[in-house]
Amino acid sequence: MAAKSLILGTGLSGLVGSRVVELLSSQYDFVNLDLATGIDITDKSQVDRVISAHPEAHGLIHLAAFTDVSKASQQKGDREGLVYQVNVVGSQNIARVAAERKLYLIHVSTDFVFDGKNPPPGGYTEEDSTHPIEWYGQTKLMAEEAVRKSGAPAAIVRIAFPFRSHFASKLDLVRSIIDKLKTDSLHPMFADQTIIPTFIDDIATALKVFLDKKPSGTYHLVGSSGLSPFDLAQKIKTTFNLPGTIKQGSFKDYAKTDTRPRQQYLKLSNAKLKRDLGVTMSTIDQALSTLKQQLSSSTKII
């Protein structure tokens, strides 16, 4: 049997990364560069050491980030803080080493690089101007810029509201709604906001296409349905036949009292992904249906 190609990755133990490994490990061997494996990406020499130890690597998927948006906002503007260090300096280190070693890099970014104020009717495209309104999104945009500037052979993929059937260490939005509907404790859901939930299994499938074709540039790797959290909760309630009540909330009212800025209409278009790479992302109905099958089957899901 032919040896599997090696993929280096950061953040492979996280919400998205661990499912990517689970779904693609029959095709690739993975080496994880993260704190648990003794690699701090904010230290370029550590990044260099581990990447140069694997000259045969086929590519690097960079997922590691400081992802708690509310906690990140407490470090706003602090370039010594962990958010800037991990998201910007860490990404700079990864990109510089990838450029030096001519290693194909997939840099994972976020829909929070947009302000969500007034997206075009079809959703933000990769050509639309970015304008992050809080520190997490600002550092993620700085990371994108560092990747572009590095000269590394790289794709930047923006994901949004990723979800999966199971991951004990961190709840995603869909599982949080399921849990709260079960106990009838769901807080009011905004009807005047747009988000794009993205099934992580689709992200993994798409990343395989990136590793095969190695395109460069920016891509929106998001689900095919933009909807309000209120509508999402209704779909989840129906799909999983859950008991709880769904109250309607107002983003506009909530935003007046919130401690950090929030994006109201985060609709992104994934048309380029389909056009250039032939990748189709699930609609929310398709993804919830698959999720339901996974949750009810005995298949081992992390």
Ligand SMILES: NC(=O)c1ccc[n+]([C@@H]2O[C@H](COP(=O)([O-])OP(=O)(O)OC[C@H]3O[C@@H](n4cnc5c(N)ncnc54)[C@H](OP(=O)(O)O)[C@@H]3O)[C@@H](O)[C@H]2O)c1
């Ligand atoms: N989750 C979302 O809602 C969302 C939405 C849009 C975009 N994204 C992007 O998608 C990517 C993955 O997100 P996620 O939710 O899967 O992340 P996550 O579950 O929070 O995991 C973050 C990962 O980063 C690693 N990490 C943190 N600091 C590090 C450091 N200094 N050196 C090495 N590794 C470090 C962590 O390793 P340890 O466990 O060892 O600390 C962990 O594996 C991120 O780039 C994020 O910005 C996420």
